[in-house]
Amino acid sequence: MARDESGIADPNRPIIVVSNRLPFTFTQTDHGIERAPSAGGLITALEPVLRKRGGTWIGWPGTDLPEAGSLSTRGESYDIAPVRLSEEEIEGHYRGLSNATLWPLMHSMVDRTRFDSHDWASYCVVNERFGETAAAKAADASFIWVHDYQLMLAPARIRRDLPGTVIGFFLHIPFPPYDVFRLLPWDRELLRGMLAADLIGFHVRSYATNFFDCVERSLGARVNRTDGLVEYGDHTTRIGAFPLGIDFELFESLALDDGDSPKNSDERVVLGIDRLDYTKGIPERMLAFEQLLEMHPEHRGKVALLQIAVPSRADVAEYQELKREIEGHVGRINGRFANSGWSPIRYLYRAVDQKRLCAIYRDSDVALVTPLRDGMNLVAKEFVACQVADPGVLVLSKLAGAAQTMREALLVNPYDIDGTAEAIHRALEMEEAERRSRMVALRRREKRDDIESWVRTFLEAADHERAELHPLGDSDLEAWLGDFMSGYRLALFLDYDGTLSSLRDHPSLATLSPAMRAALEACAKRDDTRIAVVSGRALSDVTSMVDHPGLIFAGNHGLEIDGSDFPHFIHEDLVHYRNRAEELARSLSRLEVDGAWTEAKGPTLTYHYRAVPTQNREELIRDAHRIINEAGYQARDAHHAVEARPPIGWDKGRAVLHILRSLYGPAWSEHVRVIYVGDDHTDEDAFRFLAGLAMTFRVGSADTPTAATRRLPNVEAVRTLLEWLARRRVQAS
Ligand code: GDG
DSSP states (O other), X not given: OBOTTTOTXXXXXXXXXXXXXXXXXXXXXXXXXXXXXXXXXXXXXXXHHHHHHOEEEEEEOSSOOSOTTOOOOTTOSEEEEEOOOOHHHIIXXXXXXXXXXXXXXXXXXXXXXXXXXXXXXXXXXXXXXHHHHHXXXXXXXXXXXXXSGGGTTHHHHHHHHOXXXXXXXXXXXXXXXXXXXXXXXXXXXXXXXXXXXXXXXXXXXXXXXXXHHHHHHHSOOEEETTTTEEEETTEEEEEEEOOOOOOHHHHHHHHHSOOOOOOSTTOEEEEEEEESOGGGOHHHHHHHHHHHHHHOGGGTTTEEEEEEEEOOSTTSHHHHHHHHXXXXXXXXXXXXXXXXXXXSEEEEOSOOOHHHHHHHHHHOSEEEEOOSSBSSOHHHHHHHHTOOSSOOEEEEETTBGGXXXXXXXXXXXXXXHHHHHHHHHHHHHOOHHHHHHHHHHHHHHHHHTXXXXXXXXXXXXXXXXXXXXXXXXXXXXXXXXXXXXXXXXXXXXXXSBTTTBOOOSSGGGOOOOHHHHHHHHHHHTOTTEEEEXXXXXXXXXXXXXXXXXXXXXXXXXXXXXXXXTEEEEEOGGGGGGHHHHHHHHHHXXXXXXXXXXXXXXXXXXXXXXXXXXXXXXXXXXXXXHHHHHHTTOEEEEETTEEEXXXXXXXXXXXXXXXXXXXXXXXXXXXXXXXXEEEOSTXXXXXXXXXXXXXXXXXXXXXXXXXXXXXXXXXXXXXXXXHHHHHHSOOOOO
16 A cells, blocks of 8 residues: 555655765866766666656765865756765775675675775764765655665664655665675674665565575574565565666667767677676676687678776776786787787777767677676666667676576676677677567567666555564464474573563553463463563562562562572672662762653662653763763663663673573583573673573564574564463473
8 A cells, every 4th residue: 555645656756865976976176176977877777767856866976075065966957965975984985895895795706805894884984974964864755765785774874863764775786695695794784774774676586585585594584585575673674676777768869869880891899888897797708709709710800899898996906907907808819810900809998978879889789798797787778778770689698687687688608708709609690580589579678667667666665554574473483493492491581671561651560461471371381491581670570560470580680580499599799789779879860850760679770761852861861871880880771771780790691591500500501492582782691692502582673783593573572472482392201
């Protein structure tokens, strides 16, 4: 069902695009600021969309400009909002993490990938800035569309400021298989950043499949591949394949205009055109062309390879090296085959204007589009759109996203030099009837699935009610826990507030629901299950809230433990803190304004600010931290509260270990399976301690990272888990 109030897909509605680059690159010259169109597929795709619909494009202008207000759009039908970056940030974020880490890794070129934690730090800062700027510029927008691998963390940053805005994310490059993506030390962070979006688009199905694998295996997210949904915490994201198209009409009409021909007399032209990038397979293509001349000498003197290489990332050493390699091939092959009237390779290291480009496309006999890996590849599509006269032949790499749909092309493996040479030969020899049949089919599809249709399809998918996965059910739990639990007893650790009961304005109101109580009792009844409730509340408080004999209770984050058949435990250092806690309570009482209050829990305290208006919170939180630290306590943030704990090196993790050793002895892991469910920062101590030793679940929103194995969206899902555990097959004795 479409959201009436947003109407995101309305073609008259302006759109907000956030991408690393603006569509124009600005440079400071002696004559002032000059601008030139930026290069690359993302810009070719999106620029006409913004020009037609209007809106705002948020991005980096390409240089550090002195005056903030100096970027005019000069008659463009959309606004531009620059995001400024320092030279150091450009080095770390752009040249570093974006282009030396993510670009090769996402193209599965692992050997070229560099991992550098300084680059990562820069990437985080720059994404933060983009997200902040986008949220500020588009505070009233119903939809923000973030693009590409340079900005994978931006959706999460925008979400923090604009919880209700629909956020779309589109990845223009491949998403690699799980085994490749997980090489990245920050894989989980990037996945979490993306999952803050409501809709994530990839070019083709297989990238979406890889993404599902990664979020499922690296984050423990719940996925529904059939409906294209990922649930992570309490947020669900739609995932889809949206193959990008081109402005077909524009390319076709430019090709119909008279333009220069690249031909010398009746020489036949095989065309290569790319940004100069190692993913594009330019050296391999030249070797294939050389092999063609070797295997089929009849083409010598008659066919030329016209290779246009558009300068790209020219300040990066690897790209300079590639340029030298290509020039080496050109020199060698030309030296080997050229005669006085003919050179086999014509090589242009520069961009050509779009009109000329279309004439070149039109007049080429064969387009050799042979990337080693490519998200989509628009050159293949533009070539097809420009075949307005005698149709040429498209030779296309199987490893480009475009090959998923452009099946009528001659598909090649670009690493197979002989095979590619044979395909070029076949293309050059192909009869007109076959060429026309193939081209008609290719053109029909690209005309239909053009850029407008891509935008429309993506926006329509974004224009839905927030997605929701079917509630957690037996099949999910069986898949997650079936093997893990089979044949074992269970030690079940549960936090109370936000886990067994929903968070309320006052802790006294957070009672157990009857259904939760029934589920808990059903688990507790089993001989093979022990349950411990581990809470930040005072021991007496949590014991009376749950009020169930037979359970173990750990209060004050595990500083005090008690329960049926369990030796009472109180941390030996606590005696020193009772009086100091009272003093601290008195100091904190100064901050009991606006509905904030202090909960005294014996040796620990909690300062609650849930009822304080949001704009007044920051200062109170800061002051609470300061007062707690000055009193010699540790301040820890909790849900709308600051905890004050004695600095005695004890936390929920250590409490869990104490309970497990007391119940099952030092070799507890041989006898029992452990599950821990919690929703709070303080539960992270237990998640970290139990990593690899237990199945851990973090409940609620995914806006902070977790060390837990999986997330559960809410308290209802916890109940479902308990019900499943209560019903599970009895452990074999
Ligand atoms: C990324 C992904 C994905 C090239 N030379 C000239 C020129 N171009 C234009 C082409 C085309 C664009 O640059 C290149 O687009 P590609 O799609 O081929 O490749 P990337 O730049 O790597 O783009 C890619 C794309 O994003 C979109 O999602 O398809 O897989 O890697 O539009 O026309 N344009 C002009 N003169 C040139 O000399 N005017």
